[in-house]
Amino acid sequence: MIKVTFIASDGRTFPVEIGEGLTAREAALFNDVPGIDGDCGGQCACATCHVLVDPAWIDQVGRLAEDSMEADLLQFAEGTTAQSRLACQVKLDARLDGIVLHVPEQQY
Amino acid sequence: MTTLTISPDQDSAELSRFVAGIPLAEIDVSRPSLFQSDKIGAFFERLRREDPVHYCAESSYGPYWSITRYDDIMAVDTNHKVYSSEAKLGGIAIQDMHSDQSNLELEMFIAMDQPKHDAQRKAVTPAVAPSNLLLLEPVIRERAGAILDALPVGEEIDWVKSVSVELTTMTLATLFDFPWDERARLTRWSDVTTAIPGAGIVDSFEQRREELIECAMYFKGLWDQRTDQPGGTDLISMMANSPATRDMPFLEFLGNLLLLIVGGNDTTRNSISGGVLALNRHPDQYDKLRRDPALIGSMVPEIIRWQTPLTHMRRTALEDSEIGGKRIAKGEKVVMWYLSGNRDETAIEQPEEFIIDRKNPRQHLSFGYGIHRCMGNRLAELQLRIIWEEIQKRFHFVEVVGEPERLLSNLVRGITRLPVKLHAH
Numbered sequence: 001m002i003k004v005t006f007i008a009s010d011g012r013t014f015p016v017e018i019g020e021g022l023t024a025r026e027a028a029l030f031n032d033v034p035g036i037d038g039d040c041g042g043q044c045a046c047a048t049c050h051v052l053v054d055p056a057w058i059d060q061v062g063r064l065a066e067d068s069m070e071a072d073l074l075q076f077a078e079g080t081t082a083q084s085r086l087a088c089q090v091k092l093d094a095r096l097d098g099i100v101l102h103v104p105e106q107q108y
Numbered sequence: 109m110t111t112l113t114i115s116p117d118q119d120s121a122e123l124s125r126f127v128a129g130i131p132l133a134e135i136d137v138s139r140p141s142l143f144q145s146d147k148i149g150a151f152f153e154r155l156r157r158e159d160p161v162h163y164c165a166e167s168s169y170g171p172y173w174s175i176t177r178y179d180d181i182m183a184v185d186t187n188h189k190v191y192s193s194e195a196k197l198g199g200i201a202i203q204d205m206h207s208d209q210s211n212l213e214l215e216m217f218i219a220m221d222q223p224k225h226d227a228q229r230k231a232v233t234p235a236v237a238p239s240n241l242l243l244l245e246p247v248i249r250e251r252a253g254a255i256l257d258a259l260p261v262g263e264e265i266d267w268v269k270s271v272s273v274e275l276t277t278m279t280l281a282t283l284f285d286f287p288w289d290e291r292a293r294l295t296r297w298s299d300v301t302t303a304i305p306g307a308g309i310v311d312s313f314e315q316r317r318e319e320l321i322e323c324a325m326y327f328k329g330l331w332d333q334r335t336d337q338p339g340g341t342d343l344i345s346m347m348a349n350s351p352a353t354r355d356m357p358f359l360e361f362l363g364n365l366l367l368l369i370v371g372g373n374d375t376t377r378n379s380i381s382g383g384v385l386a387l388n389r390h391p392d393q394y395d396k397l398r399r400d401p402a403l404i405g406s407m408v409p410e411i412i413r414w415q416t417p418l419t420h421m422r423r424t425a426l427e428d429s430e431i432g433g434k435r436i437a438k439g440e441k442v443v444m445w446y447l448s449g450n451r452d453e454t455a456i457e458q459p460e461e462f463i464i465d466r467k468n469p470r471q472h473l474s475f476g477y478g479i480h481r482c483m484g485n486r487l488a489e490l491q492l493r494i495i496w497e498e499i500q501k502r503f504h505f506v507e508v509v510g511e512p513e514r515l516l517s518n519l520v521r522g523i524t525r526l527p528v529k530l531h532a533h
């Protein structure tokens with residue numbers, strides 16, 4: 001199991017566990033973390049799973065690739081930063097055990 | 109091509125047999141009458157099963173491809189580099205956009221490709237951010253309540269005319285802080301924007317042009333009044349004062365403004381009507397709703413799936429490509445039938461059923477996906493949620509007492525008349 005901590009914009013924390021190989025979107029949805037809807041089913045097509053990767057973890061996760069579908073979608077999202085990613089594109093493996101993800105104040 | 113005669117009282121088994129007998133190559137799902145009679149589902153069902161990426165060589169709109177399965181639609185919608193929305197190539201509907209007849213060509217980013225689409229969408233997005241719109245919630249709620257309170261209980265009324273149109277016009281007027289007494293003009297301009305001369309709204313392109321110029325002047329007045337008056341939370345104030353949009357060329361501003369009006373007009377109206385129809389056809393779900401009004405949160409996206417207010421969006425292939433094993437040539441017209449994808453049992457459990465507490469109610473195609481995904485999707489849900497909360501407060505049963513009448517259109521899945529009787533609590 002991989003440990004993931006989601007931190008809401010109001011400071012509430014949601015520590016969850018999820019099987020290796022699944023994504024941060026599933027970690028949030030399976031545990032009812034508020035603010036992450038994931039409308040498209042994780043197909044990188046809706047941008048309703050936007051998270052801000054904690055600065056301590058962004059290098060392990062990797063930054064948004066330029067010219068990707070993910071970047072095309074995130075340009076319309078609110079509250080994006082250099083740590084923005086779509087949770088459905090963050091696959092959880094052992095290297096990411098303990099990762100901290102922030103849920104932006106507004107998602108759409 | 110064979111002319112099909114479908115009698116209105118044909119039952120669904122009979123209809124399926126009939127559809128099964130048509131040679132595949134002759135199936136043309138673009139005929140507006142199939143939508144008006146609501147028989148289109150049987151055609152899509154056969155295509156999904158036997159020929160999910162279907163070529164129709166001859167139709168009133170020329171040759172076109174139909175994409176009927178959920179996954180294939182998703183693949184086209186998310187591949188904007190190959191499948192273009194550009195107006196000059198024909199745009200976003202099976203009927204090509206007319207780019208020559210009218211001298212007032214409104215540029216709207218829904219029918220643009222990257223990079224222009226992205227720049228414009230980015231500029232307008234903050235205006236419809238739900239956090240901003242939440243500020244308008246109390247006004248929308250109060251005005252919705254007033255419209256509903258004025259309705260006669262126990263008498264037959266047309267839900268579309270008395271409620272759906274009124275509520276939609278009211279929410280639009282509120283979003284734009286449009287002069288209240290003149291709010292019917294908003295609906296008129298929305299209709300005129302999408303009108304094809306001779307189809308009932310306007311008689312000629314000149315008339316359309318004149319009305320749109322009048323609309324432009326009117327909005328110019330509102331824009332000027334609201335410029336340099338910070339603090340307004342309506343969409344015009346926001347666009348007139350935000351650095352991203354304040355210096356927009358006027359015609360661009362008008363195009364974007366009308367896109368916001370048009371985008372939210374028919375779609376919201378038909379979702380309000382469709383919801384009443386769906387609940388009446390599924391009384392067990394209506395009971396569920398009465399027992400637990402909190403289900404409105406998941407019912408709203410389910411209504412939007414069930415109704416599918418826009419049956420399709422179209423793209424034009426920019427290069428040769430392949431979908432579901434079929435070769436699509438550069439320049440060909442590709443139609444994503446959202447209405448079909450939303451009934452695809454390989455993607456959605458019991459897709460024919462209306463289930464207000466579905467597990468993943470937002471996994472539907474009604475808003476499209478990818479870079480053109482509906483910009484107003486959360487706004488639409490917000491409006492519908494408020495409206496349904498107010499309806500549930502007042503009425504135990506909005507009873508459909510006659511057959512609905514449907515719009516003759518292959519794009520807008522519209523209900524034009526819905527006789528109902530209201531029962532108070």
Ligand code: HEM
Pocket residue numbers: 185200217218219229236367368369371372373375376379412416417418421474475476477479480481482483484485487488
């Ligand atoms: C239930 C109601 C609604 C439905 C079903 C709906 C559906 C759609 C669809 C199918 C698209 C095109 C997606 C594509 O081409 O892939 C779209 C785009 C759009 N919609 Fe909506 N819509 C609704 C309500 C609204 C509202 C209330 C607004 C007003 C803010 C709005 C504004 C827009 C805009 C601006 C676009 C263009 C987005 C782009 O091209 O990037 N829509 N909508």
Ligand code: FES
Pocket residue numbers: 025037038039040041042043044045046047048049086087088089
């Ligand atoms: S769930 Fe849709 S983009 Fe991640």
